[in-house]
Amino acid sequence: xxxxxxxxxxxxxxxxxxxxxxxxxxxxxxxxxxxxxxxxxxxxxxxxxxxxxxxxxxxxxxxxxxxxxxxxxxxxxxxxxxxxxxxxxxxxxxxxxxxxxxxxxxxxxxxxxxxxxxxxxxxxxxxxxxxxxxxxxxxxxxxxxxxxxxxxxxxxxxxxxxxxxxxxxxxxxxxxxxxxxxxxxxxxxxxxxxxxxxxxxxxxxxxxxxxxxxxxxxxxxxxxxxxxxxxxxxxxxxxxxxxxxxxxxxxxxxxxxxxxxxxxxxxxxxxxxxxxxxxxxxxxxxxxxxxxxxxxxxxxxxxxxxxxxxxxxxxxxxxxxxxxxxxxxxxxxxxxxxxxxxxxxxxxxxxxxxxxxxxxxxxxx
Amino acid sequence: xxxxxxxxxxxxxxxxxxxxxxxxxxxxxxxxxxxxxxxxxxxxxxxxxxxxxxxxxxxxxxxxxxxxxxxxxxxxxxxxxxxxxxxxxxxxxxxxxxxxxxxxxxxxxxxxxxxxxxxxxxxxxxxxxxxxxxxxxxxxxxxxxxxxxxxxxxxxxxxxxxxxxxxxxxxxxxxxxxxxxxxxxxxxxxxxxxxxxxxxxxxxxxxxxxxxxxxxxxxxxxxxxxxxxxxxxxxxxxxxxxxxxxxxxxxxxxxxxxxxxxxxxxxxxxxxxxxxxxxxxxxxxxxxxxxxxxxxxxxxxxxxxxxxxxxxxxxxxxxxxxxxxxxxxxxxxxxxxxxxxxxxxxxxxxxxxxxxxxxxxxxxx
Ligand SMILES: NC(=O)c1ccc[n+]([C@@H]2O[C@H](COP(=O)([O-])OP(=O)(O)OC[C@H]3O[C@@H](n4cnc5c(N)ncnc54)[C@H](O)[C@@H]3O)[C@@H](O)[C@H]2O)c1
Ligand SMILES: NC(=O)c1ccc[n+]([C@@H]2O[C@H](COP(=O)([O-])OP(=O)(O)OC[C@H]3O[C@@H](n4cnc5c(N)ncnc54)[C@H](O)[C@@H]3O)[C@@H](O)[C@H]2O)c1
Ligand SMILES: [Zn+2]
Ligand SMILES: [Zn+2]
Numbered sequence: 001x002x003x004x005x006x007x008x009x010x011x012x013x014x015x016x017x018x019x020x021x022x023x024x025x026x027x028x029x030x031x032x033x034x035x036x037x038x039x040x041x042x043x044x045x046x047x048x049x050x051x052x053x054x055x056x057x058x059x060x061x062x063x064x065x066x067x068x069x070x071x072x073x074x075x076x077x078x079x080x081x082x083x084x085x086x087x088x089x090x091x092x093x094x095x096x097x098x099x100x101x102x103x104x105x106x107x108x109x110x111x112x113x114x115x116x117x118x119x120x121x122x123x124x125x126x127x128x129x130x131x132x133x134x135x136x137x138x139x140x141x142x143x144x145x146x147x148x149x150x151x152x153x154x155x156x157x158x159x160x161x162x163x164x165x166x167x168x169x170x171x172x173x174x175x176x177x178x179x180x181x182x183x184x185x186x187x188x189x190x191x192x193x194x195x196x197x198x199x200x201x202x203x204x205x206x207x208x209x210x211x212x213x214x215x216x217x218x219x220x221x222x223x224x225x226x227x228x229x230x231x232x233x234x235x236x237x238x239x240x241x242x243x244x245x246x247x248x249x250x251x252x253x254x255x256x257x258x259x260x261x262x263x264x265x266x267x268x269x270x271x272x273x274x275x276x277x278x279x280x281x282x283x284x285x286x287x288x289x290x291x292x293x294x295x296x297x298x299x300x301x302x303x304x305x306x307x308x309x310x311x312x313x314x315x316x317x318x319x320x321x322x323x324x325x326x327x328x329x330x331x332x333x334x335x336x337x338x339x340x341x342x343x344x345x346x347x348x349x350x351x352x353x354x355x356x357x358x359x360x361x362x363x364x365x
Numbered sequence: 366x367x368x369x370x371x372x373x374x375x376x377x378x379x380x381x382x383x384x385x386x387x388x389x390x391x392x393x394x395x396x397x398x399x400x401x402x403x404x405x406x407x408x409x410x411x412x413x414x415x416x417x418x419x420x421x422x423x424x425x426x427x428x429x430x431x432x433x434x435x436x437x438x439x440x441x442x443x444x445x446x447x448x449x450x451x452x453x454x455x456x457x458x459x460x461x462x463x464x465x466x467x468x469x470x471x472x473x474x475x476x477x478x479x480x481x482x483x484x485x486x487x488x489x490x491x492x493x494x495x496x497x498x499x500x501x502x503x504x505x506x507x508x509x510x511x512x513x514x515x516x517x518x519x520x521x522x523x524x525x526x527x528x529x530x531x532x533x534x535x536x537x538x539x540x541x542x543x544x545x546x547x548x549x550x551x552x553x554x555x556x557x558x559x560x561x562x563x564x565x566x567x568x569x570x571x572x573x574x575x576x577x578x579x580x581x582x583x584x585x586x587x588x589x590x591x592x593x594x595x596x597x598x599x600x601x602x603x604x605x606x607x608x609x610x611x612x613x614x615x616x617x618x619x620x621x622x623x624x625x626x627x628x629x630x631x632x633x634x635x636x637x638x639x640x641x642x643x644x645x646x647x648x649x650x651x652x653x654x655x656x657x658x659x660x661x662x663x664x665x666x667x668x669x670x671x672x673x674x675x676x677x678x679x680x681x682x683x684x685x686x687x688x689x690x691x692x693x694x695x696x697x698x699x700x701x702x703x704x705x706x707x708x709x710x711x712x713x714x715x716x717x718x719x720x721x722x723x724x725x726x727x728x729x730x
Contacts, residue, residue, distance in 0.1 A: 011375075084445055091516055119484070122511060122522045123604075146487060151456055157487045158523060239488075 001217065003224040007141065007231040009238055012161035016141060016227045020216055023054050023168045026102075026129065027062025033163050035125050036098025039064045040090060042113040043104040044073040047131050050174050055104055055129065064100075067093045071112065075263075078108050078147050080156060086116040090124075100125035100163070106132035106179070107139030111157070114145025118160035128165040132175055133183025134269065137190070137226035140165045142234040142244075159239060165227075169219050177210040177305075182269025184208060184304045185250070187222050189276065190229035192297055193249045196343035198225040202300055209305040246345050249337040250276035253360075256322035260314055266307070273306030274363070281359045282351055283338040293342050309365035316360045320353065366581065368589040372506065372596045374603055377526035381506060381592045385581055388419050388533045391467075391494065392427025398528050400490050401463025404429045405455060407478040408469040409438040412496050415539050420469055420494065429465075432458045436477065440628075443473050443512050445521060451481040455489075465490035465528070471497035471544070472504030476522070479510025483525035493530040497540055498548025499634065502555070502591035505530045507599040507609075524604060530592075534584050542575040542670075547634025549573060549669045550615070552587050554641065555594035557662055558614045561708035563590040567665055574670040611710050614702040615641035618725075621687035625679055631672070638671030639728070646724045647716055648703040658707050674730035681725045685718065 002019035017029060039059050043052060048070055059066045069089040071082050086101075101124065103113035110128055117126035130140040146157015172180065191199030201221055207213035214222070230247070237243040254275030257266055266274075280297050283289035301308050310319070323334045333349035334356075340346050367384030382394060404424050408417060413435055424431045434454040436447050451466075466489065468478035475493055482491035495505040511522015537545065556564030566586055572578035579587070595612070602608040619640030622631055631639075645662050648654035666673050675684070688699045698714035699721075705711050 080445065080449055087514055087521060091514060091520065115484075119480075119511075119521055119523055121520060122509065122524055144487065146484075149452055149456060155456065155486060156452060156484055158484055159487055 001220050005227050005231055008235050014161060014163055016165040018167040018223050020170050024058045026055055026166055027058040031062055035100045036096055037065050038095055038099040039066045039102055041068040041102045041104055042109055043070055045070050046073055047105045051171055075108055078112055080147055082112055083116050090120050097121050097124055100127055102127045102129060104129045107135045110135050110139050111145050114160050115147055115157055118145055118158040126162045128162045131171045133172055133180050136167050136223055137183055138186045141227055141230045169223055172211045180210050181305050182267050185269035185272040185306055187226050188300055189249050190226045192339050193246050193345045194229040194343060195225050199342050208303055245347055246337050249345055250279055252336055253278040256319045259322055260318055270307045273301045274310055277308045278359055278363055279338055285355055289339050310363045312364045316357050319360055366585050370592050370596055373600050379526060379528055381530040383532040383588050385535050389423045391420055391531055392423040396427055400465045401461055402430050403460055403464040404431045404467055406433040406467045406469055407474055408435055410435050411438055412470045416536055440473055443477055445512055447477055448481050455485050462486050462489055465492055467492045467494060469494045472500045475500050475504050476510055479525050480512055480522055483510055483523040491527045493527045496536045498537055498545050501532050501588055502548060503551045506592055506595045534588055537576045545575050546670050547632050550634035550637040550671055552591050553665055554614050555591045557704050558611050558710045559594040560590050564707050573668055610712055611702050614710055615644055617701055618643040621684050624687055625683055635672045638666045639675055642673045643724055643728055644703055650720055654704050675728045677729040681722050684725050
């Protein structure tokens, strides 16, 4: 059981390889890419503890000279300062233009490593080995790399494509369940915006709340179809000038909720889950979507153990105001991605403010 | 008297506009590019003192909202830290993806600004207004941007193309003469490696040591043909995989001399001048080049007030060793760019070490 997805871009095409228990084959898989012999693995202590040895061994067996650089876990380390530390290590090991950074970790490690690779010696090679579900289905595909500014997320960065995305689904066994569900929110998103078939396959599962709930086969389907969905979208819009916007489905109200709850009480995936419920309700009220499909979406979000209501202590006015502040707002109009039927969405900035307030009120609990 | 050079690249073509006394037309020239209304001008205090007001006024008259950010002069400020300060200002003025950074300065300001533009919001617009001769004919064309690492020059950076390079030769009147001559070294380089006609036009001038020596017409020719040469080369090799190497003519031994003299006693242009004399001498000894042409090159370097000898206190062994350390060395062989006739060079790593030592010894004085 294995899948290979080609991400076709004008200049920098690459493959996403998905195969269970494949971690020990990373070195072999990299060989045909013709990369230089030096590899620097970037990870965090927890993940490297689990998977560092097998990755390093696999690379060394394939003939690479391997070193590693660990960054403490957490979004708070996704900074320019962590990048400067990676540069120091790159220099210490005398990496060359032909050398490769391997990102072994979740989205934080992937974004950091990609940006370091994009900017060391004006660009060296970069391989993604995502270990969180979110990184597998979202962060590792699409070429966005970067770090946070003290005053805003992902403000610093570059578009930079990996040479390979290498996914071993079995590493998800050590991922905390709440992180698993955060990734599932993005998977459901792909079902609603792009792939009805993925959606119905998710509906068939009894449980979806953790890695242990899923048959290996369903997990393979989830990863393959999600990566394919993201690859389809980003290869049609490499630099985020149009179509990519649909990937923000559920993220508009989601971001507002994340930010108003201080990015801790409610995590990204939970906020996106709520955001999708809200976007569905807006689409329904605007008669763009049907009640049965909206209910099916919400049932799937529930089954995954994600939230479907807005915390009642959040002020409706504050949410609407936060939406207006979003960097994607053009001339005061909030842009929404709204479902029209399972697998299809439209982009609109025509959502009336009172309808928005009404939907938010109704979703409070 | 004005020239427009098109730099044709697969994705990001742009123009180099060269016209005397054109500084006040920058805003107008930018208008057809369809950039957003916010502009942040990056400069240093000295240059901004001379030309800031006219640039800001021109931009404001064209309808832009303009702010500025000054960085102290000098290579020692070409750091990641200066980039972080630019980010802070970009955030403070809420720059958007459609906003533009204008680099008003020499190569240091250009490299810093380009890298900040490449990495803020994953890439915003960028316009070069080079004010040193070196920046006009070299640094501002080709898309290399970046900063120094404490342990090495230009190790951090990105390839990122400007939307426009806007050159007003008249700003060179305030450039210190030694900086002028540093730029002339690169101009002579283009004559030898690419454009025999440029070379012969330089030969015709009586004096070439400072801005005040040059007729406006000759200056226009120098800038136009130099930019055209660099544009020709980089558009055939955007990411430095082959042809661009010829731009390193004179830089191989030049870098060694710069580094062994601590980057202060002998500046980059002077080192390149010596490096060209040395490369010419090697080519002559290898019977690749003729004596009359080598003499013409050396006479032109002399006339420009550049050095043609290696300082005698430098140890020949140390120079050869330093060459071996260069990052462009592949498997121990030093790569040289050697002239074969005026306007043509070849790339070779077949220079015997003893011949190299002999040439260095002979050039000492
Ligand atoms: N580049 C993009 O296109 C893109 C897209 C979406 C999100 N992101 C970014 O991704 C980041 C979020 O990614 P994330 O959710 O993976 O967060 P993360 O990288 O912080 O990982 C979440 C937690 O799970 C742990 N972890 C990951 N894999 C594990 C495993 N196999 N076993 C045990 N523990 C494991 C990590 O150590 C961390 O503590 C954010 O910074 C976000 O901005 C980027
Ligand atoms: N990106 C590239 O392709 C490329 C190519 C060559 C060099 N460079 C970089 O360019 C830098 C060197 O550029 P540079 O020689 O312009 O150095 P610089 O930017 O330091 O300028 C030299 C000095 O001249 C002053 N100056 C510049 N224009 C002036 C004017 N019109 N009037 C008065 N003073 C003026 C500056 O303030 C500075 O003190 C180096 O950092 C080098 O790495 C980059
Ligand atoms: Zn998301
Ligand atoms: Zn140079």
